[in-house]
Amino acid sequence: MKSLKGLGIVSLAAVLVYGLIMTTGCQNSREKAAEKMMENAIAKATGGKANVDIKDGKVAVTTKDGTSEFSAGGTEWPADLTLDIPKVEGKIKSVFRTSTPRGKNWTISMGGVASDVPAKYVKALEEKGWTINMNATTERGGSAQATKDQDMVVLNFTSYDKGFVLNVTVGVAK
Secondary structure (H helix, E strand, C coil): CHHHHHHHHHHHHHHHHHHHHHHCCCCHHHHHHHHHHHHHHHHHHHCCCCEEEEECCEEEEEECCEEEEEEECCCCCCCCCCCCCCCCCCEEEEEEEEEECCEEEEEEEEEEECCCHHHHHHHHHHHCCCEEEEEEEECCEEEEEEEECCEEEEEEEEEECCEEEEEEEEEEEC
16 A cells, blocks of 8 residues: 555655756756655655656656556647557647556646547547447536557546646556
């Protein structure tokens, strides 16, 4: 159980430090301070040692369980997302990537998506052989989850004045 708790803390720490680095100009002294802060937090949470490396807009965390990498940025559908899923049509606001010893995740955030896109996307997943495990919608938004083998796609969507905000999270097991 400590390992799962530690993994969550590692992920949270990486996201927070990544945000700190990206908003402060990536100065070397700040990167080193952030690396040390993360290493101490991870060691305390997991009872083990951690090495944190922040370079080229990526955060890499190495523990006895392996290396996890976190990065954010881009406004294009991820080229490294080769899983057989449909691409969502619309404006991509950001992409967040995570790679761990257990697998990879991508979260693609989109804005101004038409209200019928989530339903069309769920149907397109079904047509590609994905099993829809959950699909709940209201007039203000909703969520859907699909699985295929050990891989998963999660949609979360919320309406606002100019359309829908849509987050597509894809998890690929190793």
